[in-house]
Amino acid sequence: MLKLRNGVSLVALALMAGGGMARADEAADLAAMIAAAKAEPPITVYAVTGKIVETAEAFSKAYGLQATGKKVNESEQAELMIREAQAGNVVGDLAVAGDLAVVMGQLIPEGIAETWLPPDLAGSIAPGAQNPLIIVSDPHVWAYNTAVYDKCPVSNVWELTEPKWHGKVAMMDPLAKPAYADWFNQLETHHDAEMAAAYAAQYGKAFDASAGSATAAWVAALAANAPLISDSTGVSDAVGAPGQTEPFFGIMSTAKFRDNLTGKTALGICAGLQPFEGWLYPGVGALATGSKSPNAARLFVHFLLSAEGIAPQTIDGKVSSNTSLPPDPNEVSGVGTHLDKLMVYDTATAVEDLDRRQDWQDAWRLALSK
Template identity: 55%
Template sequence: MKRLVFTAAVLTVSALPALAQDFDLNALIEAAKAEPPITVYDSTGKIVDMAEAFSAKYGIQATGEKVSATAQLEMLIREHQSGNVLGDVALLTDTPAAIAQLLPTGVVESWVPPDLEADIPESYRNPLAISTNANVWAYNTEAHTECPIKNIWQLTEPEWKGRVAIIDPLTKGTYTDWFNQMATRGEEPLRAAYEAHFGKPLETDQPSAAAAWLAAMGANGPLVADGDDRVSEAVGAPGQAEPFVGLLSSAKFRDNADKGYKLGLCAGMEPWVGWSYTKLGLIATGTDSPSAAKLFIHYVLTEEGILPQMRDGKMPTSTKIALPADEPSGLAAHLDALFPYDAATGLDDWDTRQDWQDFWRVFYQR
């Protein structure tokens, strides 16, 4: 109970937006023009183009720097402690770490533009998420006319032993967050999927259906890769007699055009075609350019601002923005079939990361 109260306080105190009718975008722009240039951290190289477009639009100098989520955390904390803020805005994909380490210590703050707040679902406002990133189950369209996996529990069966590719959960916190979110909120769908596939209710000694699935899938010897590129190759490379099925970022579907791969989305897979995690838009509390930082946050919540990342399959949280028609994965037609991230349990996701990593170590078999 104590931890839950603490979490709520962290997420509420960070942002106290003004009323939409009191917000003046033109005044914010003018104030931003009087401030020093800003630097924006993001884990994708697209941030360079986004910052350049922002600078051209407003005449305000912004520099985009590609920095991994892990490095962002360390840099933001050190810059705050030293009083030398170099990164004014952080677009961060590690929501639990932000909730546990950055927001409660005042390293960053979350600000929702009042004129755009109504377009952002409440679950994405506190802290502000600018987009969601999807990891989806994929198959090889050259080897199969449709996805051979219809149910997540198929991945635990002998037929798919050693033929499933995923990113190593020990190297990416979003994966252990997914495990914990499934254990917290996915019990009924996972049990229903088990019964639909095996024709009987799930009976397990594990504490949750998510733990039961993860233990069985790990014991089935999946290929564990160090990144999406390896998973994309294992699944989508042409000329394979028995290609892998795999879990990878929807952004990797661009490999079909860039590399001649044959990736296809496992549409209709039960209970979910994949899962998503959020990218937060945060402002360093010690920035010398608070108005410019807010203006950049406002910019990335518009279609113009977020478009470079949308082309890679990143999904804006704004309900006013639709994915582009040429987005390569076709995920736009299956958004309701994604298991979404919920920041309400973010602190618990953070606290249980080591537990889920230890769990994986116990059950994973090469």
């Protein structure tokens, strides 16, 4: 029988505790975790995608446990977890694809949340995605209207700061979607050389860094070029809606490409765009430390890292951190062949992203007003 560090069996501890507070050791086998989970109350899982409802139903059926999935956006996830912890009344046992910077910079340091790596899957998850555990990544890609253009009309992100694309670039609001402000910081922290190289490729001269980073200059110039700021549906419609003669160019989640199937959009990934064709938005698994069902919540994490558990999301282009799971062959955007051209989020500087978030938002707001 599986033993905890203190020598007490996991299942026995679950029974002695009335089934509420048992925790599986990190070396626990799956059978013991399932047994302990069955003695715990039902769980609720927050996620930014509505597909979590379907996933929770599949999990409940697979293990004979009760799980409820709720679609909750990033900022609301963090707020709920903080308030629930303060009230001593945890409702959300697990948050998926929440605000990584807030999870790393606030929820974990304050003891509100933790992450957990399934030991039996560690060999299939890249080291950079293990601590914190990234469950899935959402590709946000630069896209164009394939009904109007035979190929992507943009080859370099610096073109988007020029008069030709004035008022014709669509994207979500970095002031309302903090992940985009974090993206800016990731670019500056880890890829400013690539941004400067893209500038040199576009203009035939080296970027003058005396006034600051290439990334900061690009962000300011992009904001000053009057982009269309909208929600995810507004962005995809502006770029991909049929019947346009001069459609927008924009950046969005590959999940929006599913509208291509109904003819609502004609979207294509901008292949070859310098320096990146987009970026991967990481979804961390944040376990509420005050959960009365820690084993069930961890079991849900394990389920999400399986083919069955992540299938509702990979059909939309999302990428599992379990490298043994290939991209869904029926996914519409074809992002699986573009993954090496996307910026990968470096979780090592997530706290710095949080610290700099307001600076990037202020810079964006100031440039927009010019």
